[in-house]
Amino acid sequence: MSIENYEQIEFVSEGAVLRGRLYRPVDIAGDVSVVVMAHGFSALAAYLDDYATDFAQAGFAVLLFDHRNFGESDGTPRYGFDNLLQIRGYRDAISFVATQSGIDKQKIAVFGESASSLGAQFIGVFDNRVRAVIAFTPVCGNSATKFDTTNEKFDWLRANWSDLDLSTVPARELAVRMCRLHEGEGPVIVEGDAAVSYTT
Template identity: 80%
Template sequence: MPAENYEKIEFLSEGAVLRGRLYRPAGTTGDVPVIVMAHGFSVLAAWLDDWATDFAQAGFAVLLFDHRNFGDSDGEPRYGFDNLLQIRGYRDAINFLETQHGIDQQKIAVWGESATSLVVQFIGVFDDRVRAVVAFTPVCGNTNTVFDTSNEKFDWLIENWSDLDLSTVPARQLAVRMCRLHEGEGPVVVEGGAAVSYVTWMRKKYPSDWSNQVFILQRKLEAQFNEPRLPAKHLKVPTLFVIATDDQVPACELSTNRQCFESIKAPKQLLEITGGHFGLAYRGTEPYRQTLSASIAFLRGTFSEK
């Protein structure tokens, strides 16, 4: 799809301007389903252009944006990772879509990869405008993760996710590095050569202001919006999990991801692939093709029932 088939967009979220792209499928009339997408832990929206392009070619509109503090979006501190503000960013992206022509407001899917897979699970529970959730290489925890049997924490999250005044709860900054490059300071989040190769490849493909330095913003709350064990069992909309059986990220441990998937009570599909945590970044590979086909089929099937 040529570049002119998307338009640059921006919308306001919690006092910051978030920026991205709105892709529209060519040659369509009437309202079309839409996929809301944002990038994973420390990467950039532009790195997902292949996915957005391919989804648009399959007949979906796509709103792809940079999380607050990253890429083209505003916000401070730069490269500050905040789960709650990212959840609110998806909320406000959907608000923006309500102002756009040609979008079927009854057919909104949210898509997230890696850390953002957790964000889309939360917004899939919190926001009843969401009709489908797609989670690539989800972050569900590891063998030490204990899944809650009580709903007490989640009830607090539901009550406070949208309206809690964050100015009353200042965030502490934890400096980390995304991968083992010499840039930045702090512990490395994702060890191994696959992460370095992925970042090196994407920086060449999409020159940008990507940073290996990330600041995890931590607030002292009664419950946390980054607890992977919490949202899945509360999902009520059709959900697709794409799990890498050889995922290198400790928080994406295979048996825990499977347990997380099994906890979903809504209609659900599971696709297990090989290629590691970053395998889906490489267009034209078998994991990419397999996952693209499954994602399109899942979304078409889900929306055909609406």
């Protein structure tokens, strides 16, 4: 099976225009399942093109997009990573792709790579439109799980994740970057010689 060239798409999420690509399989009649894909902390949507192409060749539509502040998408600070805004980006990507012709709205999967797999897992739990989650090289949190036997936190998240007012949340003034590129840049994950040899 071959695929058509992808089409460039854009949609709005929390006031920023997010951009990406919509891949479609060919030679398939009727509506198809869709995978909504996004990249991790040190990547861009274009880095996942081969995966999107493979999914499309297997008969899936794929919406692959750059998170807010990354790649072709709008937002500042550039390369600033915000889990809640990325989760809402997934939500809005799902809403967008569900309006496209040829998409089976009952068969939506989300794909998160590396750090964005946390957002994919989150949206898979709390967004009833999602039927499957692919957590590729996943991040599952940075501390041991403390089980909430009362479900209080889970219930609060389920009730509020989509509607929390972010206007009162202080904007980050400095993005955390993967590697230091220039002197005087802010916080980084990989420093010094390790940054020079780091590959993603």
